[in-house]
Amino acid sequence: MIKQSISFLVAVTIATVLLITQTTVTNIAWLFSMEMPVDTSVMVSMFIGDLISMNFKGEVPVGVLIFVGMLISFLVTRIALIWVNIDKRYLYALAGGMAMFAIVGLMPLALYNLDLIAGARSLLGKVYLICSGMIAGYYFGARQTEEITDENR
Amino acid sequence: MKIVKFLSLLVWQLVLSSSAGAGVQYETDILAQGLDHPWSMAYISDTQMLVTELSGELKLITNGQIRSMPIKGVPEVLFAGQGGLSEVLLHPEFEENGFVYLSFSAPDTQEPALNSLNVVRARLKGDTLVEHKTIFQSDPPRKTAAHYGARLAFMADGSLLITSGDGFNYREKAQSLDNHFGKILRVNDDGSIPVDNPFVNTPGALPEIWSYGHRNIQGLVIQDDGTVFEHEHGPKGGDELNIIVPGNNYGWPAITYGIDYSGAIISPFTEKVGMEQPVKYWVPSIAPSSMALYQGDMFPSWKGNLFISAMVPGDLRRLELNGEKVVGEEILFSELGRIRNVITAPDGSLILATDGAEGKIIRVFAD
Numbered sequence: 394m395i396k397q398s399i400s401f402l403v404a405v406t407i408a409t410v411l412l413i414t415q416t417t418v419t420n421i422a423w424l425f426s427m428e429m430p431v432d433t434s435v436m437v438s439m440f441i442g443d444l445i446s447m448n449f450k451g452e453v454p455v456g457v458l459i460f461v462g463m464l465i466s467f468l469v470t471r472i473a474l475i476w477v478n479i480d481k482r483y484l485y486a487l488a489g490g491m492a493m494f495a496i497v498g499l500m501p502l503a504l505y506n507l508d509l510i511a512g513a514r515s516l517l518g519k520v521y522l523i524c525s526g527m528i529a530g531y532y533f534g535a536r537q538t539e540e541i542t543d544e545n546r
Numbered sequence: 547m548k549i550v551k552f553l554s555l556l557v558w559q560l561v562l563s564s565s566a567g568a569g570v571q572y573e574t575d576i577l578a579q580g581l582d583h584p585w586s587m588a589y590i591s592d593t594q595m596l597v598t599e600l601s602g603e604l605k606l607i608t609n610g611q612i613r614s615m616p617i618k619g620v621p622e623v624l625f626a627g628q629g630g631l632s633e634v635l636l637h638p639e640f641e642e643n644g645f646v647y648l649s650f651s652a653p654d655t656q657e658p659a660l661n662s663l664n665v666v667r668a669r670l671k672g673d674t675l676v677e678h679k680t681i682f683q684s685d686p687p688r689k690t691a692a693h694y695g696a697r698l699a700f701m702a703d704g705s706l707l708i709t710s711g712d713g714f715n716y717r718e719k720a721q722s723l724d725n726h727f728g729k730i731l732r733v734n735d736d737g738s739i740p741v742d743n744p745f746v747n748t749p750g751a752l753p754e755i756w757s758y759g760h761r762n763i764q765g766l767v768i769q770d771d772g773t774v775f776e777h778e779h780g781p782k783g784g785d786e787l788n789i790i791v792p793g794n795n796y797g798w799p800a801i802t803y804g805i806d807y808s809g810a811i812i813s814p815f816t817e818k819v820g821m822e823q824p825v826k827y828w829v830p831s832i833a834p835s836s837m838a839l840y841q842g843d844m845f846p847s848w849k850g851n852l853f854i855s856a857m858v859p860g861d862l863r864r865l866e867l868n869g870e871k872v873v874g875e876e877i878l879f880s881e882l883g884r885i886r887n888v889i890t891a892p893d894g895s896l897i898l899a900t901d902g903a904e905g906k907i908i909r910v911f912a913d
Contacts, residue, residue: 413810416808416810417810417811420810420811420812420813423718424800424813424815427721427800429800429813429815429818430815435814438814439811439814442811442814443809443810443811446805446809446810446811447808447809447810448809449809450782450805450809451782451806451807451808451809451810452782452807452808452809453808454809455808455809504627505626505627505628505690505691505692506689506690506691506715507627507690507692507714507715508714508715509806509807509808510808510810511806511808511810511812514715
């Protein structure tokens with residue numbers, strides 16, 4: 394249970410960091426195109442600033458949002474695994490992707506199409522973020538598979 | 547039900563008792579109540595005013611009595627999010643020509659999933675708007691229902707300024723001159739383009755653009771000397787009061803004093819050569835919703851002051867100016883909650899509209 398919880402938190406962290414990285418890169422890329430004085434120190438300070446700010450200064454902490462999304466998604470997956478015989482890694486990857494899809498694809502529909510996560514305003518951005526959720530889910534699924542293998546030994 | 551209404555009115559009257567601000571004695575009373583998201587007001591005579599409701603109706607209030615039937619002939623609006631029937635503005639020669647200007651959001655005619663900011667001119671005949679003419683439609687249309695701007699103001703030369711917000715999702719477009727996002731536009735009173743607009747001869751630029759790099763401009767006033775003040779909502783922090791010079795770039799989102807609602811840093815920069823600085827900015831945000839330049843006689847010490855209605859946490863800001871500088875700020879009416887609109891009445895009293903589904907019109911007059 395402890396191992397599972399740690400794996401879950403790591404998965405949430407992976408998705409959160411990937412989302413924040415993409416938001417930072419999106420903003421930096423545009424500022425760069427505007428010939429704003431973006432150098433390495435600006436990039437680093439923006440990324441660190443976003444890591445802190447998006448989790449502590451936003452309307453909703455992005456980490457909490459992903460935590461809740463993945464918690465629901467992974468719990469559903471766990472129940473589904475009772476009946477479905479598919480490799481856990483792929484099913485949890487799908488669950489992670491679905492969690493991110495709910496955040497960047499469905500949530501805006503309830504907010505008059507407003508994309509609160511700037512990096513999710515484009516289709517490419519949405520696809521990237523869904524892939525981020527899939528990577529996090531895949532990691533979680535892989536850890537579950539490893540734990541079962543360890544127990545069988 | 548009548549007793550409840552009477553008691554609520556009584557409570558409000560007690561709340562809105564005689565008060566003093568910066569030595570100025572004033573009283574307040576409720577002129578009208580029960581309005582559905584009032585957004586803008588315009589006096590058509592000393593005793594009659596038009597009020598827009600965001601939900602789509604234009605109401606006539608005479609001596610504090612709301613006429614039960616709304617004005618007919620108002621275009622159909624998209625009432626969603628921040629969209630709906632927004633500004634009502636009278637033509638400078640309204641008494642002769644009866645022209646009323648309305649701004650509103652409406653579904654796109656080609657693609658109903660999209661919408662745009664529209665400005666219509668119509669003639670008020672009795673209780674009906676007739677002879678409609680669309681004088682502006684924002685381009686390209688948007689999928690979001692937010693950040694329309696939608697304020698209007700006539701300049702001394704008879705041309706009309708229109709504020710067009712960045713549409714929330716399209717903030718970067720505020721820096722491009724090929725679209726209407728995050729712009730102040732200037733058109734003639736019939737929608738044609740003035741030949742002296744700053745980008746008329748700029749290849750690729752829309753000729754109606756007057757200034758750019760704005761976010762969501764909801765306050766717009768013009769002094770007698772022609773100075774144009776606007777205020778705009780910042781993101782999380784960074785609401786701005788600006789003086790507009792035609793052709794200038796006001797920086798959004800390349801420079802800003804705010805951060806994104808997600809907490810993300812939109813830009814770490816607050817200034818850049820070629821981008822204008824605000825006269826004043828607010829961190830945290832006050833959500834400025836409208837602005838009036840006080841030129842009445844009822845409060846002589848307020849003459850020349852800017853009044854800005856604010857929605858977070860909800861109050862009225864009185865700004866004292868010295869030339870182009872803000873030298874004082876007073877917070878008034880913080881007990882009223884979100885204030886959507888402020889105007890000056892013909893007799894010099896201040897008229898406030900509170901936001902919400904049970905909006906009130908409140909009159910501030912000399913003690």
